[in-house]
Amino acid sequence: MAQNYYQKEIETMPVEDLKKLQSEKIVKQVKHVYENVAYYRNLMDEKGVKPEDIQSIDDLHKLPFISKADLRDAYPYGLLAKPLNECVRIHSTSGTTGRRVVAFYTQNDVDLWEDCCARAIVAAGCDEKDVCQVAYGYGLFTGGAGLHGGSHKVGSLTLPMSSGNTDRQIQFMMDLNATLICCTPSYAAYIGETLKEQGYKPEDIPLKAGIFGAEPWTEEMRRGIEETLGIKAYDIYGLTETSGPGVAFECCEQTGMHVNEDHFYPEIIDPDTGEVLPEGEKGELVFTALDKEAFPLLRYRTRDICVLSRKKCSCGRTLIKMAKPMGRTDDMLIIRGVNVFPSQIETVLLNEGYQPNYQIVVGRVNNTDTFDVNVEMNPEQFTDIVSDVLAMEKSLANAMKTMLGINPTVHLVAPKSIARSEGKAVRVIDTRKLV
Amino acid sequence: MAIKQLTVFVENKKGTMVSVTDILSQNNVNIRALSIAETKDFGILRLIVNDDKTAIKALTDKDYLVKSIDVVGVKIGDAPGKLTTALDVLDKANINVEYLYAFMARTEKHAYVVLRVGNNAEAEAALENAGYHLITEADICKL
Numbered sequence: 164m165a166q167n168y169y170q171k172e173i174e175t176m177p178v179e180d181l182k183k184l185q186s187e188k189i190v191k192q193v194k195h196v197y198e199n200v201a202y203y204r205n206l207m208d209e210k211g212v213k214p215e216d217i218q219s220i221d222d223l224h225k226l227p228f229i230s231k232a233d234l235r236d237a238y239p240y241g242l243l244a245k246p247l248n249e250c251v252r253i254h255s256t257s258g259t260t261g262r263r264v265v266a267f268y269t270q271n272d273v274d275l276w277e278d279c280c281a282r283a284i285v286a287a288g289c290d291e292k293d294v295c296q297v298a299y300g301y302g303l304f305t306g307g308a309g310l311h312g313g314s315h316k317v318g319s320l321t322l323p324m325s326s327g328n329t330d331r332q333i334q335f336m337m338d339l340n341a342t343l344i345c346c347t348p349s350y351a352a353y354i355g356e357t358l359k360e361q362g363y364k365p366e367d368i369p370l371k372a373g374i375f376g377a378e379p380w381t382e383e384m385r386r387g388i389e390e391t392l393g394i395k396a397y398d399i400y401g402l403t404e405t406s407g408p409g410v411a412f413e414c415c416e417q418t419g420m421h422v423n424e425d426h427f428y429p430e431i432i433d434p435d436t437g438e439v440l441p442e443g444e445k446g447e448l449v450f451t452a453l454d455k456e457a458f459p460l461l462r463y464r465t466r467d468i469c470v471l472s473r474k475k476c477s478c479g480r481t482l483i484k485m486a487k488p489m490g491r492t493d494d495m496l497i498i499r500g501v502n503v504f505p506s507q508i509e510t511v512l513l514n515e516g517y518q519p520n521y522q523i524v525v526g527r528v529n530n531t532d533t534f535d536v537n538v539e540m541n542p543e544q545f546t547d548i549v550s551d552v553l554a555m556e557k558s559l560a561n562a563m564k565t566m567l568g569i570n571p572t573v574h575l576v577a578p579k580s581i582a583r584s585e586g587k588a589v590r591v592i593d594t595r596k597l598v
Numbered sequence: 599m600a601i602k603q604l605t606v607f608v609e610n611k612k613g614t615m616v617s618v619t620d621i622l623s624q625n626n627v628n629i630r631a632l633s634i635a636e637t638k639d640f641g642i643l644r645l646i647v648n649d650d651k652t653a654i655k656a657l658t659d660k661d662y663l664v665k666s667i668d669v670v671g672v673k674i675g676d677a678p679g680k681l682t683t684a685l686d687v688l689d690k691a692n693i694n695v696e697y698l699y700a701f702m703a704r705t706e707k708h709a710y711v712v713l714r715v716g717n718n719a720e721a722e723a724a725l726e727n728a729g730y731h732l733i734t735e736a737d738i739c740k741l
Contacts, residue, residue, distance in 0.1 A: 540607050540640075545663055547605035547642055547714065548696055549635045556639075574639045577609050579661045 166415070166479050169285040169317065170278065173425050174480045178473070181481065185428055186219035188453040193217045193226070196459055199244040202237045203229070203461065220428065223451060224439050228462045231493075234264045234404065243267055245457040255303040256403045256502060266403050267457040273312065275454065279401075279409030279423045280313025286414045286421070286478070287372040287397045289343045291318030294369075298332055298346035298354070299377070301325040305407025306377050306500075310345040313409065319343065326350060329357050340369040347500040348380035348388065348396070352530030355391035365393025374399050376408050378500040379488070379595075384530055385417075398487060404463055405450050411485050416477050419484035428453055429485060430462070431471055434492045445470050447492050448485065466492045496591065498525055499532045501569045505590045508536060511562045517541045522581050523571075526594045536563065536571045539578050600668035600718050601735055602650045606643040607663040610636055618643060618662065625656040630741055631712055633699035644699070646671075646712060648739055670713040670721050671733035676702065684711065684730065691724035693717065703741070 168174045176184070196203050197214045206227040207213070216225055234242065243250075249269050256264040268276070284295065295314040299306030307325055314321040322335055326346060332354060335341065344351065351373055358368060370392050376399035388396045400420050401408035410427045411420035422429050427450050431440045434447040448469040452459045467488035476484065496503045509519040520539035525532060536559075544555055552575060560573040581589075608614045615634075622629060622645075631646040647653045650666060657664045674680045681700070688695060696714040703710060710733060715721040722732055 540663055542663055542665075545605075545607055545665055547603070547644060547665065547667055549637060549642055552607075552640070552642065553637065575607075576640070577607055577661070578663050580609065 167285050167288070167290065168480070169282040174282060174421075174482060176425075176481055178481055181425065182220060184425055185453060186221075188425075189220050189223060189428070189451070190214075190217055192451075192453055192459060193461065195456075196244055196461055200242055200459075202233070202241045203227075206233075223428065223430065223462070226451075226462050228437065228449065228464050229460050230464050231264075231404075231466070238263070239265045242458060242460070244459050245269055250457050252308075253303075254305045254308065254403050254407060264403060266406070268406075269456045272406065272455050272457050275426050276309060276406040276409060277312030277316050279406070279412070279426060280309045280399075281316035282313075282423065283374055283397070283399050283409055283412030284310075284313050284317045284319065284343065286412055286480075287343060287374055288395070288415070289317065289319060289372060293317075293319040293342045294322065294340055295319040295343045295345065296322040296324055296332070296336055296341035296370075298324045298326055298344060298350060299408075305401065305403050306345075306347075309401065309407040309409055310374065314343075314345075329354060333358060333361070336369065337363075342369055342371050343373065344370055344392075344394075345374045347377050348375040348384055349378060349499060349527075349531045351375050351388050351392070351396070352384060355388055356529060359391055365391065368393055370394045372397065374412075376400055378497045378532075387530060400485065400488075402465060404458075404460055404465075405452060406455065410450065414476065414478035414480060418476075419472060419486050421476070421478075421480050421482035422471075422485050424482055426453055426455070427451070429471055429483065431469065432464075434464075434468075442471055442473055442483075445489070448488065466495065468492060494591065496523070496525060496593065498534050499569050501567060503534075503567055503569070507566050508563060511559070511566050512538060515559055515562055516544065517559075520578075520581055522590060522592065524592045524594075532595065534569060534571045535574060536560075537574045537576045537581060539581055540575045542578065600722070601646065601671045601712070601733060601738055602666050603669040603712065603714070604643075604645040604647060604650055604653055604657075605665045605667060606645065606657060608634075608641045608643050610639055610641050614641075615643075617660075618657065621656050621660055621662075622647065622653055625652050627653045627656070630738055631699060631701040631710070633697075633712075635697065644697075644712075644714075646738060648741075667714075668718055670715060670718055670725070671737070672711050672713065672725050673703075673708050673731045673733055674711055676707045676709045680709070681711065684725070684728075687724050687728040687730070688713070688715065688721055691720065693721045693724060 194214045210227045250267045252268045297310045301307030373396045385396045397413040399408045401410040411422040430449040431446040440446045448465045448467045468490045470486045472484045512519045522537040524535040556573045564570045628648040633644045635642045694716045698713045700711045
């Protein structure tokens with residue numbers, strides 16, 4: 164199959180040239196961050212590193228890490244490296260552990276991010292003749308905006324559907340002959356099931372490819388989606404802290420995601436010691452934004468456990484590949500594409516007058532995540548009226564939805580009934596089979 | 599005047615009921631009347647027993663969530679239409695009934711109705727004015 168590239172020169176650049184490019188960029192970037200971000204300057208000073216110490220990409224390991232906690236401490240402007248009047252947009256995470264992460268973008272930042280998404284779209288076999296249905300959520304979430312911008316860059320006809328309203332998604336897909344769909348894998352599976360129920364066969368569906376990300380999914384799910392929709396399903400990776408989807412993307416080989424390492428430099432570190440691990444070893448994925456202007460995170464610890472590989476790819480791209488993340492170094496869950504920390508549930512319970520005795524049960528039915536929270540009944544609020552107790556469940560679920568952005572089903576259970584192992588309650592039961 | 603009802607939160611799981619009744623029998627508590635309201639996840643068990651203090655302690659010791667509340671008990675005739683007549687009294691007095699359950703007397707030709715209403719005092723007054731005999735804790739013990 165003939166390969167197309169969106170930015171061939173970069174995507175197929177010899178590794179030595181790529182390294183030279185990365186080295187040029189990092190020297191400039193460290194200087195920019197040191198001069199403009201007091202928060203990071205302090206981290207560097209504490210570690211005794213000066214911008215002059217960074218002469219090439221090989222010196223990157225000398226720099227301090229940035230963690231999620233730093234993002235929270237520095238909220239909202241502490242890591243901003245450009246005056247606000249040069250920023251054109253923000254995006255935000257779903258509101259983790261009480262404080263959201265807000266990321267800022269200059270026009271250049273938006274452009275390079277959209278370029279990354281465009282590379283993913285072209286790698287999925289699409290061009291300006293395609294019709295791209297963007298069924299990721301639009302708004303603060305980066306999914307919709309990223310793929311929307313990428314689709315524009317490629318010149319595809321963009322259908323800005325946002326997520327939800329499946330009947331309308333299907334109507335536009337069929338009437339306007341959408342050939343590419345971008346959404347979460349669970350939503351793709353759901354759309355596929357709905358099409359099947361409505362009597363559509365894969366050959367009736369105009370789609371030829373899908374780009375799916377923002378939540379973990381399995382090879383089995385991939386096969387299921389490919390079968391019901393009659394498409395090739397491609398993985399995409401990204402996070403708001405680095406820009407959004409498109410940090411890495413899959414090519415026709417479907418064996419891992421090429422990292423757009425001319426913009427986002429990946430490292431794998433030992434999560435305990437912080438030491439950089441050699442290629443091929445499993446560890447925590449760390450990203451450095453090489454040329455982002457407004458929100459340039461250096462050595463950001465993603466908490467994703469991952470492996471990098473420089474093995475030659477049949478697609479011709481020389482960009483390093485990352486495996487699908489195999490887990491997390493913290494207790495974060497990704498449910499229906501949304502980041503959920505157990506501590507957020509705890510916060511809601513305390514706010515609502517409950518003891519923080521709870522259990523999160525995540526499963527998957529028909530390729531959609533189920534999200535149940537068992538909460539021990541509060542003796543003070545217990546009444547003999549069933550509708551009152553049901554209303555308590557409903558009100559807890561609403562409070563959790565406000566905090567998390569997704570709707571759990573809350574079950575009140577008897578006091579002291581939540582399983583405890585060695586005195587410590589088992590907080591999370593995740594029965595989804597992933598990777 | 600009112601009588602005590604024990605309200606127990608139970609999970610809708612196999613074996614929960616037998617566990618509750620077992621605890622009561624081991625503590626020599628006799629159940630006079632029982633009703634359960636259940637949802638998919640949980641049930642709310644309502645009990646009238648001969649010795650509520652012992653029952654509360656025994657269940658609480660076993661980590662059951664128990665609340666004691668006051669309900670209205672009234673004696674009605676055991677014949678068609680008698681319950682309707684009694685409820686009519688409450689309806690006319692504008693008293694809302696949350697739920698009720700009934701049980702038969704062993705010897706007399708009477709039935710007893712347990713009523714959970716918004717305002718016990720008003721319900722009791724309305725029923726007494728209409729000539730009903732309200733049951734008391736002492737009556738429960740004699741049953």
